[in-house]
Amino acid sequence: MTDNRLPSDFLWGGAMAANQCEGAYDINGKGLSIMDIMTVGSSSKRRRATPEIEPNEYYPNHNGIDFYHRYKEDIKLLNDMGLKCFRTSIAWTRIFPKGDETQPNEKGLEFYDDLINALLENNIEPIITISHYEMPLYLVKKYGGWENKKLIDFYLNYCRVLFKRYAGKVKYWMTFNEINSTWFLPSISGVKITADDPNYLQVKCQTMHNLFVASARAVQMGHEINPNNQVGCMVLTTVGYPQTTNPKDVLAADDYITRGTLAFTDVHVRGHYPNFVKQMVRKNHLTIDITDEEIADLQKGTVDYIGLSYYSSSVVSNKVNEKEDNTIGGNFSMGLKNPFLEANEWGWQSDPDGFRLILRWLGQRYELPLFVVENGYGHEDEVLPNHVIHDDYRINYLKQHVNALAEAIDEDGIDVIGYTPWGCIDLISASTGEMKKRYGMVYVDLDNAGKGTLERYKKDSFYWYQKVIQSNGDEL
Ligand code: BG6
Secondary structure: OOOOOOOOOOEEEEEOOHHHHOOOOOOOOOOOEHHHHOOOOOHHHHHOOOOOOOOOOOOHHHOOOOHHHHHHHHHHHHHHHOOOEEEEEOOHHHHOOOOOOOOOOHHHHHHHHHHHHHHHHOOOEEEEEEEOOOOEHHHHHHHOHHHOOHHHHHHHHHHHHHHHHOOOOOOEEEEEOOOOHHHHOHHHHOOOOOOOOOOHHHHHHHHHHHHHHHHHHHHHHHHHHOOOOEEEEEEEEEEEEEOOOOHHHHHHHHHHHHHHHHHHHHHHHHOOOOHHHHHHHHHOOOOOOOOHHHHHHHHHOOOOEEEEEEEEEEEEOOOHHHHOOOEOOOOOOOOEOOOOOOEOOOOOEOOHHHHHHHHHHHHHHHOOOEEEEEOOOOEOOOOEHHHEOOOHHHHHHHHHHHHHHHHHHHOOOOOEEEEOOEOOEOOOOOOOOOOOOEOOOEEEOOOOOOOOOOOEEEOHHHHHHHHHHHOOOOOO
């Protein structure tokens, strides 16, 4: 292994999201978010939760890992691990409980004042996601979610408060977590439409357009309020390999990456829709409400960097029926099994080469800095006497992925500015609500039913990552 493959100012960090860690779901004026009505279960069951809180039902996000009350001790642990940055989100519903108010909730802001100050005191740079799967439930019930253009102004009102309040304290922002996830799962943006609805495509396109406009205007606003701000997008990435050398499979795999990921980064980075999207709209006779001003704003609000998540890859076939008994897991992007790769209990296939491919594709296409703000391996952990946790499987995964990242930088010349592995402290799974699907280097004593002391224990991966950071990636 050669030395100094990574730049000396590389941002080593960890990532979490408010709704999956904070808990305190109804404290100090916080309103309900869409994640507050989610139960535990398989992805589909969790997503079918009723839009009200029911008695006798367990809602894991209500208490999260109690980061809201324990963030000071948690930040000390992160500091001990050597993190240079920490990515988290701000819960929209702490600042605007319903989402459409004009004045923010001061108590909610005070929590983030304290959190951000605590990070800075520990020399950890805060990286903020403005909206991470936790929009106000009220905006869904009253306005129908992001399909409604009114949400653009509500969101911008929220952004303005954050950009002003944290000017000079937060430099790196991301507008929407995994914006392309709405394409696969519109309900994540509060839109109630199912794939069998004849308006499915129309509604999805309008929803995506509204999100893009909101994001582009937020980028402009971030720059106006503080020219030092770096405002990025965040996309979910995964590779889909063609199942065979049949050119039709190769085309299907190309569709998978272009239509599933690159269409979204194209709009954020180039400031306009790619031609194949325009063709899709035209050929399907969709009537999307798009104004000239919005088109101009997309162009004016191009991002400073591309934030991305990468966990696994899959295999793509042009024969849809083959997918039925051969699918693997993944939050939104189902695909076929790859005989060359190992998968975790949830079917997520570990593929560091796919990671390098993604970094190459994005880096070469856009020549813009990339920020890997999520990557990791969900696995159950066993706690041995004296709270020892040997998580070699996680270390192996992270080691291979950090190595792929270093190769992308060092050999392929890709500009990657940082790496924040997901759930550096165990937290609630977004897709299933489980605790046992752990990503952390810090163990949290909590089970799927919400039982446990909530104490934190360092896993073997904690010490491993500490050395990686100390050696700037040389010691893997
Ligand atoms: C990403 C999300 O898709 O994957 C995170 O941005 C999520 O919120 C992460 O937690 C891992 O997925 P899961 O379902 O295992 O928690």
